[in-house]
Amino acid sequence: MKKFLKILLAIVVLLVIIMFLMGKKYHFETSTVINAPAEKVYQHMNSMKSFNEWNPWMHLDPNLKLEYSGTTGEVGDKYCWSGNDKVGKGCHEITALVPNQKQSTKMLFKEPFESDATSDLILSPEGNSTNVTWTMDCELDYPMNLMKLFMDKEMEKSYGGGLKTLKELSEK
Secondary structure, eight states, X not given: OHHHHHHHXXXXXXXXXXHHHHOSEEEEEEEEEESSOHHHHHTTTSSHHHXXXXXXXXXXXXXXXXXXXXXXXXXXXXXXXXXXXXXXXXXXXXXXXXXXXXXXXXXXXXXXXXXXEEEEEEEEEETTEEEEEEEEEEEOOTTGGXXXXXXXXXXXXXXXXXXXXXXHHHTO
């Protein structure tokens, strides 16, 4: 029993050390090249309604409730969602738009836990194609920051899936 408690204590100490070494800040980014000009890609991200055409979380709840507000295609364009346990509840708002170059947003998560994050979609022309980079930044309180050990894989599934759908829409 003493040996088990020593091992358990060692694991806890190790996790605490890892938790503090990792810090609270989390950054994720992924990108893809779309065979379409930036102007065409931008049409699919310049408003919350157009973003939701390829938003990877929209299909996680067939009964998802959405409420849009603000002026479509301008800073302040916003939607709030409420759904099942997979999507939770929160709001997503455009904070900056640079036509054919960038969309910046802020996400406020209310459920299953309170959190906020910022996100950018950045368009970089590459000849007749466009490189699209999607980023997300947030802070995770201790001990939630231990989730960072697993987040990149899950974020790549979501963001990568969203970019794949954006690519399909833009290349039509």
